[in-house]
Every structure is written in structure tokens, then in C-alpha cells.
Amino acid sequence: MKGLIPLWQHRHWLLTMLLPGVALLQVLPGVTQETLQISNTGSVIFRAPNSDTPRTVPSNPTTFTAVTDVADLEVVKTGDRSAAEPGDTVTYRLLVRNTGTAAVNNLVVQDVLPLGMQFVGKSLQGTVGSGTTSTPVALPEPTTNNRTIAIAVPNGLAPQQTLNLTYSVVLTPDAIRGSGRNLASAIGNTGTREIRSNTASFLVRIRPGILSDCGTILGRVFVDKNFDGEQQPGEPGVPNAVVFMDDGNRIVTDPNGLFSVANVIAGNRTGAIDLSSLPGYTLAPNLYRIEANSQSRLVRLSPGGLARMNFAVTPAFGEQSTR
Known part of the structure; x- marks a missing residue:
């Protein structure tokens, strides 16, 4: 051709x-x-x-x-509660399935915990089974790196086998700054081929509990006989005095002249005494601190903290200092 x-x-x-x-x-x-x-x-x-x-x-x-034969890993994650607060313990359950036709060797299960969750030592338990039967499996203590837990499974998983893992974490005060969501996955190999699972997640809604970004303001209105701005023995509290906060709250003192305001947003907070609620009294002069000679008080409230806000008054007819 x-x-x-x-x-x-x-x-x-x-x-x-x-x-x-x-x-x-x-x-x-x-x-x-x-x-x-x-x-x-x-x-x-x-x-x-x-x-x-x-x-x-x-x-x-x-x-x-x-x-000719391929393993396939699937991970499902659940928890025993959907909401928790610092100090609580959450128990997680991880279900790892080999849905393929080959065994998985060198299996490692990883869980990345959110900020403020710490693994509870010796809480790990595991079983391996297929169908409706399962047997306990001995697992080494997990290794932890920062917030990542690594669980080694010595014998791997045979085809169609399921590994059940349970372990606990405790919430620290830092948990209120975290997302509450952790991510779990598994990795192993079949021969020289690397096998990776999906990434499963579980969300725990974090409640602040007694820990909060808000604080509490404590205060008192009292008769200041020596004009030093501090309540001394023999200086009684004044009941039914009205204090207005910068957020609009109206506070009335109790029979001992005390008051408190909870769940106040942290930061610079001010309050002012309403002298019209105290017939026969006027603001007591302060002989030591000029800034105390005002109807208002400025305090710095830290997150979750306490701040004191006192008001000193004196009878309007002009009681003299005892000093």
C-alpha cells in the first residue's frame, strides 16, 4: 500500500x-x-x-x-446531650464502619475537639462486631495533641465490621468562647492504598452557666457621719432610695440601704442617685476624694465580675462631721 x-x-x-x-x-x-x-x-x-x-x-x-478488593470507611458521631455548660461532662459515641470488601489495617480514629473541651482520661471504651453481635476490644489510651485525640485500633477492621467507641470530655470555662462543634474521621490502609473516611461532626450548644460576660453591681446608700465615703459602724443604711443605671434600670434600696443589679454588660457603667426619692437628705460631701462629690458613680465592670457603687448622704439640715 x-x-x-x-x-x-x-x-x-x-x-x-x-x-x-x-x-x-x-x-x-x-x-x-x-x-x-x-x-x-x-x-x-x-x-x-x-x-x-x-x-x-x-x-x-x-x-x-x-x-480487586477495596475497603471503605464510614464514620457517624453522636453525643449524650445537645447543650452543656462549663463543668459538665459530655459523652461522645463514634461508630466506624468498614463497608468495603477488604480489611482496613493501621486504623486510627481522630477527633478534633472545640476550644474548652478536654478528654477525660481512661474514659475510652470500644466494641467490635458485625450484624447484631459485638465483643469488647482492648484499646490503648488515646494520644492527644493540642485539641486532637488520636485513637489507634490495633487489629483494624475486617470487611463489614463496625467499631463502636465511647469516651467523655469535660467542659472548661474556655468552652463559652468555642464553637461547641467537633470533627471526627478515620484513616487506615488496604495494602499500600490509603483509606480515608468522611468527616462526621456533632454540635453541643454551650450555655454560660454561672460564667458569663455580664457582671453584677453591688451598692448601698447610707448616712455618712464623718464624710469619708465609707460606711462605718453606727452609719445606717437608707431604705427606699432610688438609683438610676445608665441602661435605664431603676433600682430601689432595701431596708438596709443595699441594692444589687445582676446581668450587667461588662465595661464602664454609671449610676446616679435620685435625691428626690430621699426627702430630708442631701449628698454628703467627701473630705478625701473630689470625684465622690457627685450624684453619679462610674465603675469598671469586668466580664463575670463584681463592682461596688456606694452613695453617701447626710441629713439636709447639715449634720457636722464627727471628726
Whole structure:
């Protein structure tokens, strides 16, 4: 055949010659290998220009790996409560399934805890089973790195086996600054092939409990006889005095002249005494601190903290200092 295009331009023809050889490959029943190394070759017969003699050109051998059995990991995560606060203990359950047809070796389950959750030592328990039967499995104590827990499973998982893990964490005060969501996954190998699971998550809603960004203001209104701004023995509290806070709250003192305001947003807070609620009294002068000679008080309230706000008054007819 004359006028043929050179061989290197017959790429499609060469490919179609190789494909039938691959198509004849099949994995026979009873083969227990997880992977097979497959070699394939092909050849092309052609006639060169100005020649009637056919020529055969063999291809280079091509080798690829065929996987006959593959493992597949699936992770499901649950917890024993949906909400918690600092000091509480949460118990997690991890279910790891091998839904594939090959065993998983060197299996490690990882859980990344949110800020403020700490693993409780010796709380890890595990069982392995298939179907409705399960048996306890001995597991080494997990390793922890920052907030990541790594649980090694010495014997791995056989096909269609399920691993059940339970363990506990305790919430620290830092938990109120965390997301409450942790992420769990599993990794292992089948032969030389790495197997990774999905990433499962579980969310615990964090309640502040007794820990909060808000604080409490305590105070008193009292008769200051020596004009030092501090309540001394013999200086009685004044009941029914009205104090207005900067957020609009109206506070009335008890029979001992005391008052308190809870759940106040942290920061600079001010309060002012309403002298019209105290007939016969006026603001007591302070002989030691100029800033105390005002109807208002400024305090710095830290998150979750306490601040004191006192008001000293004196009878309006002008009681003299005892000093």
C-alpha cells in the first residue's frame, strides 16, 4: 500500500490496537489478592511507502495496578446531650464502619475537639462486631495533641465490621468562647492504598452557666457621719432610695440601704442617685476624694465580675462631721 501516513501520526489506530488487549483482562473468582500488577503490549502492522512488504512494530509494555478488593470507611458521631455548660461532662459515641470488601489495617480514629473541651482520661471504651453481635476490644489510651485525640485500633477492621467507641470530655470555662462543634474521621490502609473516611461532626450548644460576660453591681446608700465615703459602724443604711443605671434600670434600696443589679454588660457603667426619692437628705460631701462629690458613680465592670457603687448622704439640715 503506497502513500501511507507515517506511523507516528496513527495515534488513534495504535490506541485501538491496545484497547482489545485490556478488554480481555478479567479478575477470576477466588483471587484473594487486593491488587494485581497487569502488563499489556500491542503491535502494529503496516507497509512503508514504496514497499509492498508488511512490517510489524511492537509497542513498549504497559503496566498498571488493578484493585480487586477495596475497603471503605464510614464514620457517624453522636453525643449524650445537645447543650452543656462549663463543668459538665459530655459523652461522645463514634461508630466506624468498614463497608468495603477488604480489611482496613493501621486504623486510627481522630477527633478534633472545640476550644474548652478536654478528654477525660481512661474514659475510652470500644466494641467490635458485625450484624447484631459485638465483643469488647482492648484499646490503648488515646494520644492527644493540642485539641486532637488520636485513637489507634490495633487489629483494624475486617470487611463489614463496625467499631463502636465511647469516651467523655469535660467542659472548661474556655468552652463559652468555642464553637461547641467537633470533627471526627478515620484513616487506615488496604495494602499500600490509603483509606480515608468522611468527616462526621456533632454540635453541643454551650450555655454560660454561672460564667458569663455580664457582671453584677453591688451598692448601698447610707448616712455618712464623718464624710469619708465609707460606711462605718453606727452609719445606717437608707431604705427606699432610688438609683438610676445608665441602661435605664431603676433600682430601689432595701431596708438596709443595699441594692444589687445582676446581668450587667461588662465595661464602664454609671449610676446616679435620685435625691428626690430621699426627702430630708442631701449628698454628703467627701473630705478625701473630689470625684465622690457627685450624684453619679462610674465603675469598671469586668466580664463575670463584681463592682461596688456606694452613695453617701447626710441629713439636709447639715449634720457636722464627727471628726
